Amino acid sequence: MQTQTISKPRLDRDARREAILDVAQDVFLEEGFAAASMSTIAARLGGSKGTLYNYFKSKDDLFNAYVERRCLWQSESLGLKPGETPLQALNRVGRAFLAFLTDDLTVRNFRLVVAEAERAPEISRTFYEMGPARGLERIAAFLSELQAGGLLDLGGDPTGAASDFLGLVQYRYFKARLCNAVSAPRSAEIDAEADRAVATFLRAYGTAQR
């Protein structure tokens, strides 16, 4: 019972914190930072407002914690998979990237962070460094790997090539998604668009022998 009283609260506290962040995420994504109210979050949580302030010292603090947690999430492994040709890998990554970017959660989260960029610059900057910037680096590394495999010639600028790759893949849908001008594309649409972008990319960066 001693261990209980010592260890259990600790676990409980972390779990409770996570639960709060889960609810906060929902509310923030649905209503935006300013329109979201601590009352709403507390009510959905089934707890009291006071409790919220036991875990996060302010609404801003809660928002910070939410963004930080979001950033820790996005970490799938890139890189060639066994038994995959470089071309197949490029197509797979293009599709995965586009699917991720057009996903509802991604889009709404992006809106949320961008909305607060003026008011809370550090937050959006952190988000950018942890998210898009790291993604670009990982794509650059991935493309270098493909270059080593002979598929590509990046011309000595892997980051530039990565930027081009991502630009090609996402332009058609991302802005439109942000603006609510289109709903989330279905899988087939994503594949078609990604494949088209990869084809363009290969015309610009592919080696003759591909």
Place this chain on the structure above:
Amino acid sequence: MQTQTISKPRLDRDARREAILDVAQDVFLEEGFAAASMSTIAARLGGSKGTLYNYFKSKDDLFNAYVERRCLWQSESLGLKPGETPLQALNRVGRAFLAFLTDDLTVRNFRLVVAEAERAPEISRTFYEMGPARGLERIAAFLSELQAGGLLDLGGDPTGAASDFLGLVQYRYFKARLCNAVSAPRSAEIDAEADRAVATFLRAYGTAQR
């Protein structure tokens, strides 16, 4: 003096309306829609809140008017200029587009509209149709013109090519700008990045004879 007494009020009213929108734009861009308060706008205007409501029947109405006015602005002429080679034109357009997109006003306005996409979907959708969507079409038309001049081979999909062009040109800076991760690039940086993107584009879409 007769024309005065007749026309002056009319002009005054329109001018006042514009002045209000100017101030509202500043406040909206700085604080976002939700955080912006009618009190702040009235105070900066040097008038009373009541006056605001003589011109716009609600905060939403004011925001709508702001977005509408923004949409009417962006309409420069594209197309080949006299004495310009197709290649020069492509470079010029690429630079102009990137300069526009990374401009402070553009970025902050984009943030603002996107922030309200969940709450007011029609507004952001309209913005998208009037802004990015029309821009894409105009670029597509422009590229077709260059194709006619022999510089490009769009492979029968001018819109796809336009999307690729814009994706290549903007990816490096736009997201970063949105997230406040970088300040507005200087002219030289814009030119370098645009030129690089154009080079990539030409490797993918240029004809042999270029």
Place this chain on the structure above:
Amino acid sequence: MQTQTISKPRLDRDARREAILDVAQDVFLEEGFAAASMSTIAARLGGSKGTLYNYFKSKDDLFNAYVERRCLWQSESLGLKPGETPLQALNRVGRAFLAFLTDDLTVRNFRLVVAEAERAPEISRTFYEMGPARGLERIAAFLSELQAGGLLDLGGDPTGAASDFLGLVQYRYFKARLCNAVSAPRSAEIDAEADRAVATFLRAYGTAQR
């Protein structure tokens, strides 16, 4: 033309004043004093708010004028009509009184005046003196006339008898109407109730020979 310029404005001014009062009456009756707005009245009038203030120096003033005008209206002639027996006259007056009291306009006007009795005691007091109090006197005089005809014996207190008469006639419907608990009674209902009240009244005040 001189008479025109002199006399016409005078007429116009009175007519305009009446028109304003007509509109104000509608709005006051519909919304109550506090909820009625000068803007609404001006808008319905098709004029500007400034004009309103040219005719009435405040909202209270307008309300005063409305109540005063209302009081001047109610003045039908009571008294025996030629070829009518005293009993017939009593029944006729009872019915007329009840019809008047349960009429929509009467009820809503009563509500309106009573609502402001705390805030503006003189107004409701004036209304009472001009309306119900004078009505009571006229009924007393009327009953005295019938007494002279031998139908009634008022026991030396015509006002008391008049009060009893009116109390008997109106109790069933008036409060309920004020409270919106019943809609305006139809003619047959009014007649039946008035006749019943008259019968009671005659049992209390009728002479043996009736």
Place this chain on the structure above:
Amino acid sequence: MQTQTISKPRLDRDARREAILDVAQDVFLEEGFAAASMSTIAARLGGSKGTLYNYFKSKDDLFNAYVERRCLWQSESLGLKPGETPLQALNRVGRAFLAFLTDDLTVRNFRLVVAEAERAPEISRTFYEMGPARGLERIAAFLSELQAGGLLDLGGDPTGAASDFLGLVQYRYFKARLCNAVSAPRSAEIDAEADRAVATFLRAYGTAQR
């Protein structure tokens, strides 16, 4: 002490609610619903506006609660008391009824409810059903009791007789009180008027043997 920690908040909350209603009643009665402001109520309460909204979700809600509480109050027992003759009982009830009706609180409350009859018909209707309508029924039952005792002959229409009784008793003062045309009658005046009305009533409904 356990009961304290459990029951005290509960009592406090109810007590606070009652205190708010007490203050709200004062303010509503003095200024009317529309003119009463939540700020005034909060200030008189010595609390903040926010607290008001913790107990009542809107001004309308507060008003509803006030009316409901008023309705629960008025419930004295009628009926013959031991050692009382029927005639004494009738006089007693007449006086009590008139005293109640001309009481300041009754009059002002009536004004208040009637004032909102157009805007909130359900409220005034409920008030009527709970108050005057039930009062009428109780008087009818009371009169029937007296009839059984041989004092009265209601002619088979107890409700009609009750209506007559109440009409006779109240007409002289009630309207005048509503209109602020007279101040609350003193006890002697009330008794005299009630006795007079009872005498009239007995002439109309009394049996020969009384």
Place this chain on the structure above:
DNA sequence: GATGAATGAGGGTTCATTCAT
């Protein structure tokens, strides 16, 4: 640690009134 009542500043909005034209 959890609660939820209390706070008070501030939100958007309305409105009677004024005044220059």
Place this chain on the structure above:
DNA sequence: AATGAATGAACCCTCATTCAT
């Protein structure tokens, strides 16, 4: 005499935050 833009006080209501229990 008529207009209608301008005002600013006041309205109802919300909310992030605090604190006694």
